[in-house]
Amino acid sequence: MADKNNQILEEVTGSDYKYGFYTDIEMDQAPPGLTEETIRFISAKKNEPQFMLDFRLRAFQHWQTLEEPKWAHVDYPPIKYQDLIYYSAPRKQPKYDSIDEVDPELLETFEKLGIPLDEQKMLAGVAVDAVMDSVSVGSTFKKTLAEHGVIFCSFSEALQKHPELIKKYMGTVVPHTDNFFAALNSAVFSDGSFAYIPKGVRCPLELSTYFRINAANTGQFERTLIVAEEGSYVSYMEGCTAPIRDENQLHAAIVEIIAHKNAEVKYSTVQNWWPGDKQGKGGVYNFVTKRGICEGENAKISWTQVETGSAITWKYPSLILKGDNTTGEFYSVAVTNNKQQADTGTKMIHLGKNTKSTIISKGISGGKSNNSYRGLVKTTRNAANARNFSQCDSLLLGDQCGAHTFPYLDVGNRSSIVEHEATTSKISEDQLFYCLQRGIDMEGAIGLIVNGYAKEVLSKLPMEFAVEAQKLLSISLEGSVG
Amino acid sequence: MLSIKNLTVSIHGKQIIGGLNLEVKEGEVHAIMGPNGSGKSTLASVIAGRDMFDVDAGEITYMDQNIFDMAPETRAREGIFLGFQYPVEIPGVSIANFLRTAINEKRKYLGLEPMTGAEFLKMMEEKKKMVEIHSKLTNRSVNEGFSGGEKKKNEIFQMAMLEPRLAILDETDSGLDIDALKVVANGVNKLRRPDNATIIITHYQRLLDYIVPDFVHVLYDGRIIKSGDKKLALELESKGYDWVKKETKADTIP
Numbered sequence: 170m171a172d173k174n175n176q177i178l179e180e181v182t183g184s185d186y187k188y189g190f191y192t193d194i195e196m197d198q199a200p201p202g203l204t205e206e207t208i209r210f211i212s213a214k215k216n217e218p219q220f221m222l223d224f225r226l227r228a229f230q231h232w233q234t235l236e237e238p239k240w241a242h243v244d245y246p247p248i249k250y251q252d253l254i255y256y257s258a259p260r261k262q263p264k265y266d267s268i269d270e271v272d273p274e275l276l277e278t279f280e281k282l283g284i285p286l287d288e289q290k291m292l293a294g295v296a297v298d299a300v301m302d303s304v305s306v307g308s309t310f311k312k313t314l315a316e317h318g319v320i321f322c323s324f325s326e327a328l329q330k331h332p333e334l335i336k337k338y339m340g341t342v343v344p345h346t347d348n349f350f351a352a353l354n355s356a357v358f359s360d361g362s363f364a365y366i367p368k369g370v371r372c373p374l375e376l377s378t379y380f381r382i383n384a385a386n387t388g389q390f391e392r393t394l395i396v397a398e399e400g401s402y403v404s405y406m407e408g409c410t411a412p413i414r415d416e417n418q419l420h421a422a423i424v425e426i427i428a429h430k431n432a433e434v435k436y437s438t439v440q441n442w443w444p445g446d447k448q449g450k451g452g453v454y455n456f457v458t459k460r461g462i463c464e465g466e467n468a469k470i471s472w473t474q475v476e477t478g479s480a481i482t483w484k485y486p487s488l489i490l491k492g493d494n495t496t497g498e499f500y501s502v503a504v505t506n507n508k509q510q511a512d513t514g515t516k517m518i519h520l521g522k523n524t525k526s527t528i529i530s531k532g533i534s535g536g537k538s539n540n541s542y543r544g545l546v547k548t549t550r551n552a553a554n555a556r557n558f559s560q561c562d563s564l565l566l567g568d569q570c571g572a573h574t575f576p577y578l579d580v581g582n583r584s585s586i587v588e589h590e591a592t593t594s595k596i597s598e599d600q601l602f603y604c605l606q607r608g609i610d611m612e613g614a615i616g617l618i619v620n621g622y623a624k625e626v627l628s629k630l631p632m633e634f635a636v637e638a639q640k641l642l643s644i645s646l647e648g649s650v651g
Numbered sequence: 652m653l654s655i656k657n658l659t660v661s662i663h664g665k666q667i668i669g670g671l672n673l674e675v676k677e678g679e680v681h682a683i684m685g686p687n688g689s690g691k692s693t694l695a696s697v698i699a700g701r702d703m704f705d706v707d708a709g710e711i712t713y714m715d716q717n718i719f720d721m722a723p724e725t726r727a728r729e730g731i732f733l734g735f736q737y738p739v740e741i742p743g744v745s746i747a748n749f750l751r752t753a754i755n756e757k758r759k760y761l762g763l764e765p766m767t768g769a770e771f772l773k774m775m776e777e778k779k780k781m782v783e784i785h786s787k788l789t790n791r792s793v794n795e796g797f798s799g800g801e802k803k804k805n806e807i808f809q810m811a812m813l814e815p816r817l818a819i820l821d822e823t824d825s826g827l828d829i830d831a832l833k834v835v836a837n838g839v840n841k842l843r844r845p846d847n848a849t850i851i852i853t854h855y856q857r858l859l860d861y862i863v864p865d866f867v868h869v870l871y872d873g874r875i876i877k878s879g880d881k882k883l884a885l886e887l888e889s890k891g892y893d894w895v896k897k898e899t900k901a902d903t904i905p
Binding site: 622625 | 701742752
């Protein structure tokens, strides 16, 4: 049984990527390589204010002094930063008034992803700012948002229309000196999203953005900035897939969230970038810096992520609990398959009194993949009565994959309570046979068991996202059986 | 419906079943009794398709098909149901979700449209009443944190939902108090139809006070050494298995 099971698991976990396709849209791009000239080109292309160019140049100068970090539990060939293209944008720049004006090929791409723009308009309460290769192509539901004073637009647009907000908040949570990839992003970021929720406003729609990587050999450097003013609330969703590709694609994004007094931000991601083929060839390198700050008292930020894609994931959505009585949450499901590698987790930095954080991490490894949880919980001297609860579970499919947990706890005062629980389990033959005996085939059984295992996290996702994520989990582990 | 001829089964080279014969026809209830280690659960597992055993000889046909040509999930979709002796926990998967998946897989196999949510809920309510299951049970994760009795009742409930042609209940009565035993027996009796069959594997005669079998077989050392009607079960209860062993030493039971 063991041998046969392994064989089936191998087939099941050796699934081909279902969203691999490539859209041929005319590109407007920078020549390969990274110099001060490249940065000036990007900034000029985007008609940016001077402060933005200065910011980029400072970041670039700093980046040149840094070395790529090597401490993560991942392994990949050196990235040739001078061979990458740092800017590309769909050539047909004008913003569309109606969906008919949008490049039909692009619409087809969305169709394949199962998220046609025109249908999205009808989807209850979802405003979409579709980012395709760095430049926003379409925005919907702007009117409703505008009525509430909510700003939700591409980063470039925000730079033109609301430069004072960008100048005030950009780089305050993730400074350009933060780390190698953050510095790189700060120098060359192409576009992204900006959301601003004014004081006391409960954002009437779930904000969502679809990211896609499209041009061959193009690093994608997104930047997201979310500002929630006092007493406001917003739920922000981000989801993505990418086309099949031979060469590795570098993706180094930055997400910054600022929650003021009594504000709440819920940030959800489903990440499904091309993970490379079964031999581990190709696939996206996803080196992302995500951080939020609960600036004022009683603020709350929660991260929920479902990570199924990318060849390598290096990502630690973190929170700084600065205000008193603030709350931070991190819910994560990370699936690795074939030769994927993920080193992901979170950092919870407790600065304020009575701050609370919860970490629920579920790792699922199949094939020959490696899945690591790395987390830091730190309570400083002034963070009296800080509380943390962490639970890190790993589920192994088969016997050639790896699961690792690296928890760091740094408790700086006597009144904090920090708890860490961890489990590692394997799908048992008894569970599989039980499902088979009820008429559910091996793929279905694994999908069911894995979804059950991840339920605690999936239930934190907004409804429409949860459905998508469940399908994605099954698809990621689906294979050639039946 | 089910025909077992000269079945010989081993695990890691150790023979567990040696030359077993059994015929089960539609509408019949068979009880298989025997002491610990006689091969009862192995027989149930082999019919259901658990592949940890080696079938060394013999054949099993189910609905005129060679059962060994069918994958375990195919056997299930063709109407074979195994009530497990030790039902396993599947955390995070509700019974409702589990059963809906199972039923729709079966329907797909049979070329039928999947059941809608409303149809499924209606069916679930009916079957819950039929087998006297508390309504909250189906919202819980499959067997997670269930008491022994709840697990067994859940098996009977699943059987009611899946409407099998051939149900095999592997020591479903073990560890049950008398009330739970009645619920289980009651469920089996209500589900009994002229076109389906049940094999009850049990240790004790107790269950057979509530479910009246057409045939009782004594399994000993991997073979059926005596067959009879329900009186045999009573006789066994009073005289013990040693009595059959002695009595049938020289005989060979077909």
